[in-house]
Structures are given as structure tokens and as C-alpha cells.
Amino acid sequence: MYSSINSDKHAHTNPANNEPVREYTIFNTYFFLFLILFIIKRVAFNSLIFSEFSIRYFFGLEIVSVIGIFLFMELLFKSKKLWGYILFNLLTSVFFIFVIVYHNYYGTIPNYQVLLQFSEAGKLGESIWALFNPAYLIFMLDTLLLVLLLLLKRIDFKIDIFSTIKPKKLLISFLVFCIFSIAVPITHSSEIAKERDKKIQDMGIVNYQLASTYSQLFAEPVITDANQITNKLISETKGIKTKPNPELFGAAKDMNVIMVQLEAFQNFPIGKDINGQEITPVLNQLASENYYFTKFYQQISQGNTVDAEFLANTSLYPSGQYVTSKRYAGKEIPSLPRLLHGVGYQTATLHTNDKEFYNRGEFYKALGFDRVYDKEFFGEDRTLLFGEIDELLYRDSLNELVKLTENNNRFYAHYIGMSSHHPFKIPKDLQKLNLPEKYEGTLIGDYLQSIHYADFALGTLVEELKKNNLWDKTLLVIYGDHFAIHSDTVQTKDRTMLEDFIGEPYTKQTMMNTPLLIRIPGIKGEVRDNVGGQVDILPTVTNLLGINVNQVHFGQDLLNVQPNLLPERFYMVTGSYINDKVMYSSSDSKILPLNGKANGFDKNNIEEDYNKTLKLLEYSDIYLENLPNR
Template identity: 35%
Template sequence: MKRRSALFCGVFLLLLLKLMLLRLFLFNEIKWERALTDAFSLLALMSFLELLIPMKARRVVYWVFNLVLTLIMFASAIYNVYFGSIPTYTALSGLGQVNQVRSTITTLIEPEHFIFWVDIVVMAVYWIVNRVRRKGRQSRSYIYTQPSYRNRRKISTWKLSMAGLLIIGVVVSGLFIRKGWGIENEIVRAEQMGFMNYQVAAVVKTRQEKRELASVSLQDTVKAIQTLQESYPYRDVDQIGKEPEYFGVGKGKNLIVVQMESLQNFPIHQSLNNQVLTPVMNQLADQGLYFPYIYQQIGQGNTSDAEFISNTSIYPLGSIAMSTGFGSRELPSLPRLLAQQGYVSNTFHVNEVSFWDRNKMYPALAFDHFYDKPFYTNDNFNSFGPSDEELYRVGMEKLLNLHQESKPFYAQFVTVSSHHPFAVPETFSKIQIPPDLVGTQLGNYLDSVNYSDYALGKLIESLKQNGLWEDTVLVVYGDHQGINSKDTEASLITSKVGVPYHDQVSKFNIPFIIHIPGLEKGKTIEQTGGQVDMLPTIANIMGISLKEDQFTALGQDLLNIDNNVIGMRYYLPTGSFFNNEVMFIPGNGFDDGTAVSLRTLESVNDITPYREDYEYVLKLMKLSDDYVKRLPSRAP
């Protein structure tokens, strides 16, 4: 029994130390008083294992148990580097996408992450050395015999002890979960509950939400959304009773939406060593409608979530990629709205359409056709294959066919040439990167953004040459951030690009640009907004009244409001929001939260005026979740 207890205690202490190491990676510090939360959850799990496994299988089971938990902790630490969030079991739904983004993942791994594996490597070497030593010797056979009466009593006592520890572990862990249950901030909640308890809480919360769904209808949820939105002063009082500004200026024209990979707002109108970084987008911004205060709102699905949000005006859940979780639903969407006016909707992406379950999402959004990897010639731009130029070349071929058939179209282009790790082949690069930035994340990023801008210019040239430019509304926006703050300091961006940069405000700031044929003068609209606001804004321009179509949008038309607030809950914790003045991030709740000015990028000391926005955003995102979960399944 001494060996049994020694093995139990040894594995327990080893895994507890790994959980403390995980705390260091996730929360940037180790609070030893929090070790109890991890200790009791680990105690409960290991006691449960002891009650299940036979004595002769313990070493193998503990080896596998250690291996599995180590892999989970290792992956969670890397996940946190990229997403800035604490993964739950739902993140497993994205494992199938790992192979396609392996070049990104490998760059996120830091040498210290391999500390998790030290014991396993040592144990493996020890096992191999022992095998070599025994080779050639007479093998010893072990005959398992039934334990004596005395040993059976010891085993029974051990089992009773494990049962007692299991009860204690479960009860105490339950208390920790209950204590942190009401905290909306996932990072704080995980820090207080402990990593393993946080996973249990996620399961319990999911089941609780499923029970709640059955008690309220879709119609009731829609009404609750309308009531809540009416309580917030969105509309410009001078516009009440009038036709919305810019309404229908693009009516009947084609619509092209370009979702630019990893495009942040800071390169717009900036230069690097006197080389203009985004000359094409600069001209679009100067001649069209430019929204410089737009912020990403994506969840686990990253790029696919950006497509989902911009086409539905629904918040992502944050717990699962929306394409995976809701690809079976009939999603109210921009393609459905335009279909009522005779539009054909196509989407173009050089990935395989199964990547992030787009083969489910595109039919759910009611796109008529999608053109994925097999349609493009691979010019080996990056790990995804074809370049943005190839993407647009194929897209123009398909759009010209529709134009020749006199069919108005909505085309969505999803670019990848500026995807992390931002490696641009020398033959494609259009600017000279300074020697001190060559090979750095910032240098590579600016090079890829510049190329993507160049490729966009080739699309515009093709539209002009084929007589489509003056008959097409062109929308360009970024899907999510590109620069990882852990690899590039804000001061470096400021010194090299000459623009103030904040590790969070600037990081999540994406451009939103709309070119409208015949617009006499460009306009910069300094209204705060997010990706949920894109559909209502585009619909207004295309002459679609969401009110008349009874379309439930969680965002607002940015051209006809003078006040706004948008929520964000991935990369930032739930309860975070952007309004016309600040970015707010909660702590345990509102009172210990922090705010940063969107204009000055300085900390704001008095957060009192923003409490109503905080409470509003929490309610709105909860209703958004309820709404999308209650949408009907679509016909096969």
C-alpha cells in the first residue's frame, strides 16, 4: 500500500505543479492561495480514477493521465497566447482546423512552454534505458496472484479513503465554482475557480442554458431585443421622422464585400520609410465613406466568425465557432435580404470550403454559390496556397458571367495573403522593408498588408476595365487583429509607422470603408461601431429597410446614429465594450473595471458614466445568444 500511496502522491504533486505553471502562463502570476482550487479539483479527479482502475493497471493509467493533462495544459497555454482567452472543452471543436493553420501555431510556441513535457521526456528516457539494459537477459515473468485476506482489507481501506477524498474534492470544488459563478469576466472566473473547475462550470452552464431555451419562444426573444434597443438612444434626434441619410444610394447596384485578413486600421494613411503602405485603401477612404473607429467582435471561429457577423448582425457566442455551431440553422442574412431583390450571392475563398465548416455556414447564410480551393490555380503564395490576385482573378470571371446575364450580384471575397505569420514571397513583395525590421513580425505584417492592398487595386482595375466600377458598391473591412502584442511592442509600431498605438484599443481597431458610385465627396465618419453594425449600414445604402423586412439586427446603421455601444467577449472578457468614448474591460464586475479613451489612448479614471453601457451590453449579448439558438433548422 505504501507504493500505491507513493505513486498517488507523486502524480498528484507533479500535476499540481503543472497546474501552477499553467496559471503562470494564463494569468502572468502564481497566487499560491489559489493552489487550493486546483488541488481539490485534481484530488477529486484522481480519487475517482483510483476507484475505477485495477491495481495492476495503475502505472499505465497514470502515465496516460499525465500525458493527456499535459497535452491539454500545453495546448491551453499556446491558445491563450493567440486568443488572450481561457479555452474550455468547446475549443475541441476547432481541432480539425489545426493542420491548416499549423504555420501560425508553430510561431506561437515559446521555449518555456516545453517545461510541461520535462517529466515525460525524463520518464521516457528512463524507460528506454531500462529496456536496453534488460535486452538479452532472461525475461522475468510475473504471475498475478490473488491478494491475501490482509491485503484485501488494505485495498478496501484504500478504496474507502479514496471515496472520502472524492467527496471532499467534489464538495470543495463545488464551493469554488459557486463562488465564481456570477463573474462575467471569463479570465477572472477561471483564475478564481481554477482551470479544471472552470471546465466543469462550462459544462454545467451549457446544460443550464439549454433548459432555459425551452421556456421562452423566438418571438418573445425578438420582442425583448427590440424593447432593449429602444431603451438605448441610438438615433440622431435630427433624423427622427426623416428618411435615413444615404438610404438607397446604392440601390440596384452590385455589391462586393472584401473581408481583408488580419487588417488593422493603423496602416491606413501611413508610410514606412516614405513608402505608402495602403495607397489603394487610402484612396477608397478619401473618396468614399471611411469609419476609423470600428472594432472586431469575433469569437472562436476568427475569420469565419467575421463573415458570420457581417452577414447576420448577430453576436458570436464565444464558446464555439458560429459556422460549426449554427451551420444547420436558417440564418437571417444579407444574402437573404438581397435575394428578395433578385440578387445572386457568391462567396470566394482559396481555402477548402470545409475549413471552419464553411460548407455548412454558406448554405445557412443563403449564398447561392461558393468558390473554394479547387477553383484556383495554386501560385504558392503561402501555406493556404493561392494569392489574393488569384482569388480576384477567378472571382472576376464568375462575376462577369453574371453581369453578362444582367443579374445583379453580391460577391464576398475572403482574402488570406495577409494571414499570420505574414510571410510574403520575394516575387510578390511590393515594398522594401528596412533592415532592422526584416524577419520581424511588424516587418512581415506591413509587407503582407501592402501586398493585399496592391491586389485589391488589381481587382478595382479589373472592375473598371470591364465596366463594373460605376455600377458596384465596394465594401472593405478587416476581419480581426494581426499584430500579437507579445511579439511586437507598441512603441516599435509608433516609432516605425509614426502612429500612436495601444496594445488593446489599436489592436482590435479595424477599418471599414465603403465606395459608392457617384458619391460627390468622401466623408470620414467617427462613429464607434463593430462588425454587427456592418449589415444595417450596408442595407441602408442598398435601399433595404430592416424595419419593413422585420429583420432583427443586433447592430445599428452607423450612418444614422449619434451614439453607440458594442460588446466584445473574445480576446477580451465578457462585459467588455466600446462606446463613443472608451474601451471598457471589467474586473470581477463593473466597479473594478478599467477604461481607455479611444481618442487619446490614455486611461480614464472615472468609469461611473459607463455603468449603463456595461449593463446594456451584457443584456444585449445574452439576448443575441438566445436569439440565434432559437432560430429554426434549415431544410437539407
């Protein structure tokens, strides 16, 4: 990297000692060195995330933006610029690794709101490490090597780029252009129907984060009157009519309510067997005797599990911009716990994780739960990933539920079973399936083992309810919170094994499909194939309890009201939706049939349902933002 000391153009002598004096060009600056390093890393990042690479956008927007950042550093810092470059290089490497690991599981690229949850990542422990490939550390190699060479004084570069190119005004003018190039994508960052990952390809990962941050921090405040958002408006927007005398109204009146949310529990294993062994024998039995909804879909956003809790307990949509449990923890949110408390129920939420994870401690106050049972209550006698295994969750909590029934009181208990959480690694003594050898140690084999155990543990709850004379006094609702295996990122080998197991292609429709089962004591249920989502749980439960819901809610009673329209966001681009016949992806305008061909589906309805979807999400966001503080 040294220029020739014999060149008249590039060198002269120091008259004090007659030694050559080092001459520098732009190619001998740290500015240029770190720009090249960024380009190399960015190309490597692109190859791991995207299937194509746009030179025009990359060099037209992203590199210009990075040059702008570097020039800001040159202008603002008189000293220690080198360590500033090294810090930028290090943070960029960490950022790329985080995004790749996140994309490996969620199949999407995080915005700055997700990045702010980085502190939660350490609590995921084994789940994060299962997604990490040691090869990703190559992103850090250059930083370590540079620091070593600098300490050994083995490289020689000019720190100040302005001493190599004149006039300085030319560079300052270019800096203004760089700022403008960043501002251009910011002005378009609110484009709602454009796929996030495609937008990042076009804008660049750096520009996207800047645009996302800008649009969310400096967006104009919502001025729509929240009082105009009513259940009538929601029903009219969805195009549904409620029955004046709904069926099964009050069928579970005055009963206790237990809701069980099962982690990463998809619908496809129910009813399946392997080597003559049922994967989910407990759920199979419940599904054969009670209401089982086969076309039930997740609607979560970036909060994942906690978003599923929110949907089931509020019938509102989680935020697409923020982590709902953090953004709205200070609000007084109309909810199922508040509603049931108002008619004499004791309410409790139970899971074995720390309640501070995802700010649940404050979030549960916002939802109005009377009691919270978490790791502090359950202890750590037999932990799995986050806390006690599911068997102990159910077994150790029943005495508490029995106490809540004293003096003829009723209770509402919301459970979260966590043993089937990614990476689906459970101890050998809990692995009760005898899998074929080809499944051993694979993602699919581990997943089947984990949900088989989660199903077995659920049987513990059933037995405990019967033992404590609560089985015939309790409305039981069981549902999955979200997908376990992403259809876009599953490896080819795992996909082949999975498709062989389920007997059909593994699609986005299959990925988003989670189970819903409802047991009403004394009533024989049936298999239902009408479409529903997590937002529909609250109105379905309140109908069975004989409670008229006047608070704003976006779901509908699945036992009475059809058709349905389920807005999706985050795991599908905003504007995507599921209706009775198809799943519509707004990012690429794909129409994905829910069952074979979309018979009877009118393509002319796509735009109409798309516009309805945007309105419903907007109404929910406005409603949440304008709720009173606690």
C-alpha cells in the same frame, strides 16, 4: 525511492526464500509521483501565463480536484492504472502546450468549446508553428523518461494507494470532499462579469474546464419568448432613434455589391509610410475619396474570421459559448444574402481556403449564399498558407462575377482576402516594401510586408472591376476582420518597434480598431469618426441599396444613426463595450478613452451601458437559439 530493507518498520522477510519483502508507503505510490509531476507542470504553466500565483487557490481547489481524479482512477480501475496515470500525464502536457500557444496569439485561455476545435489546428500549419517554442516540449519530457524507465524496469512503485493507507473509508470520504470542491466552482461558473483568465487563476485550469463543460452541457434551457425580440426592443435598449427619412437612402439602388473582408487588417497602418513608401497606397486612395470610418471595431468571438463573416452578413452577435459556424449551421439565418436574393440578386462567397474549414460549407447554406467559390475552384497554382494568393483570388473570380450580370442581373459577392494571415510570412517576390534593416525578420516588419501585399492585391480587384465595366456599377465595402497583434501578449521588443512606428502607445483600443471603407459610385465620401462595429455593416449597406430591413438586426446605419453601443465578448470579457467615447472593460472596470481623454463622459453611465450590453447579447443568443432549422 526504495525504503530501507533493514528497517523492522518497513520490511520483513519472505519465509519461502528468506529475502526481504518490499514495504510501501504513500510516498512510494504512482499516485504520489504523478501528483508531484502535475504540481511541477502546473507551476511552470502558471509562470508562462499569469503574472501572479495564488497558493491558497491552487492548493485549496486545483490540487484537491486532481487528487479526486486520481482517486477515481484508483477506485474504478483494478489493473492498468499505471498506464492510466501516464495517459493523464501525457494529455495534461499536451493540453498545457496547446493553451500556452493559444494564449500567445489570442491573449486569452480557451474553454472546452475551443479545445474541441483542435482538429482545425492542423489546417493552420505555419501559423501554429510560428507560435510554438520548442522549449515547451519540456512538458513532455517526464512522460518519455517514465516510459523508458518502466520499460527498463528501473523504478519500483506501488500502484494501489489503498494498500498503503487504511482505513479505506477515510480515503473514500476524502473523495466525496474532492467532488464537492469541484462542484463549488461549477455553481459559480456563470458569473458573467469576471474575467476568464482571473477566474482560471482563482479556480485552477482543471476546475475551470470542468466548470465550463458542466455549465454549457447542463445549463437550463432558455425559456424567453424569442418573438418578443424585435428591432423596436433593440433600438429602445440601445437608446437610439432611426430617422424617418435617412440620408443616402437608395444612393446605390440596383447596384452590384462587393464586400471585401481583409484578414488581420488593423486600422493603424492606413495613412502611414515608411522610408517614403505608403504602407497601404490603394486603401489610402480609396479612403481619401470615399467614406472612411476611423473608429470601427471588431466584435468577433472564438470563431475569429468566420465570426466577422457572420457579423457582416447577419447583424447578429456571434455566440460567446459556441463556435457560431458550427452551432448554428443547421439553422435558417436571416442574412444579407437571403435579403438580396429575395430582391433579385445572385449571391456568392469567395475565398481560396477549403470551405470545410470551420464548417463553412454548411454555414454558408445557413446564411443562404447561392454560390461558394473556394479552393476547389481557385486551385493551388500559387498558394500562401491556406490557398491561392490574393491577386489570384481577385483576378480569377471576375469572369464569374461578369457571368452573374448576364440578362441584367445583379450580384452580391463577399470576398475574404487571406494573404495577410498570421504568421505574416510571404515570399520574397511578394515583399514590395523596402524596410529599414531593424524591421527585417521581425513580427512588425513581416506584418507590414503582408498587409502591403494585401493592399497591392486589392488594387488588382479595382483594376479588374474597371476593366470589366463594373467599377461604376458596384457598391464596394472593405473592412478588417480582427486584430493582427495582441496588445496583451506582444513581446517587449516588438511593442517598442510598433509604438515607434505608430507614434503612440499600443493599447487595447488600437488593437480592436479595424478599418471600414465604403465606395458609392458617383458620390464623394468623407472621413467619419462616429463609432461603429461589424454588426453595423448590414443596416448601412441596405440603407444605401434602398432596402428597408424588417428582419431582426442589432446594428445600425452608420451614415445616419448615432450614438452607438458595441457589445464585446471573448477578446474582452462579456459585459465590456465600446460607446461613442470610451471602451469599458468589465473584467477590471477600466475606462479606456477612444481618443485622448474621455471628455464629456459621465461615469454614472457605465452601469447603465453595462446592463444594456448584457441585454443585447442575451437577446441575440435567444434569437439565434430559436431560429428554425433548415
